[in-house]
Amino acid sequence: MAAVDPGDAAVVERYLSEQGLRLVAILITHHHPDHVGGVLELVAGRDIPVYGPAAEAIDGVNRPVAEGDAVDLPELGARFATLEVPGHTRTHVAYLAPGVLFCGDTLFSAGCGRLLGGTAPQLHDSLRRLAELPADTAVYCTHEYTLANLAFARAAEPGNPARDAWQAECEALRAAGRPTLPSRIGREREVNPFLRTAEPGVIEAVAAHTGTRPADSLACFTALRAWKDVF
Numbered sequence: 001m002a003a004v005d006p007g008d009a010a011v012v013e014r015y016l017s018e019q020g021l022r023l024v025a026i027l028i029t030h031h032h033p034d035h036v037g038g039v040l041e042l043v044a045g046r047d048i049p050v051y052g053p054a055a056e057a058i059d060g061v062n063r064p065v066a067e068g069d070a071v072d073l074p075e076l077g078a079r080f081a082t083l084e085v086p087g088h089t090r091t092h093v094a095y096l097a098p099g100v101l102f103c104g105d106t107l108f109s110a111g112c113g114r115l116l117g118g119t120a121p122q123l124h125d126s127l128r129r130l131a132e133l134p135a136d137t138a139v140y141c142t143h144e145y146t147l148a149n150l151a152f153a154r155a156a157e158p159g160n161p162a163r164d165a166w167q168a169e170c171e172a173l174r175a176a177g178r179p180t181l182p183s184r185i186g187r188e189r190e191v192n193p194f195l196r197t198a199e200p201g202v203i204e205a206v207a208a209h210t211g212t213r214p215a216d217s218l219a220c221f222t223a224l225r226a227w228k229d230v231f
């Protein structure tokens with residue numbers, strides 16, 4: 001098994017032991033403590049590769065990766081490509097295999113990460129890039145923020161039946177104690193206001209909120225991200 005962004009070693013160790021699995025690699029998307037907090041404990045006594053963004057020093061990372069670098073996990077028969085997706089942080093990376101995306105805190109279901117080091121243009125570009133992936137790509141983001149994000153998405157684009165349908169599905173999943181993740185890129189294109197900053201409904205909601213009509217997708221995205229910060 002590989003672990004992505006293990007914030008807590010105990011959770012991973014418990015899963016390994018319950019499932020009878022062996023940890024063969026760790027993949028890190030960015031340096032925030034809730035994503036790397038378990039790394040040093042997990043690598044103690046294990047000689048395993050720890051992949052992470054080359055552009056910053058992260059304790060425990062021994063396989064620094066940059067745009068286009070391959071992450072080979074032969075024990076799992078898996079190969080990922082590294083995508084640089086700055087914005088949430090300046091050096092955030094994502095890992096992509098056919099049909100599977102680990103995107104850390106860049107793209108969430110119905111939302112996106114906050115600007116904590118990177119810029120709005122960077123995050124806008126990174127999200128546009130992820131939105132162009134095949135529709136059936138599974139989106140494994142790192143936090144179960146979906147219902148809270150959907151509450152904002154409703155304000156940011158009031159008339160969106162696809163979003164309402166996804167909200168009903170997510171409420172049922174959470175009521176049953178199940179995760180709403182992974183999402184899919186195709187769904188996110190339909191429900192996520194941060195991927196829909198060229199849609200009339202989002203532009204109008206942003207204009208009504210700020211009193212200024214955004215000139216383009218980036219201006220709409222920037223205003224939307226600032227609005228969500230105080231929502």
Ligand SMILES: [Zn+2]
Binds near residue numbers: 030
């Ligand atoms: Zn983060």
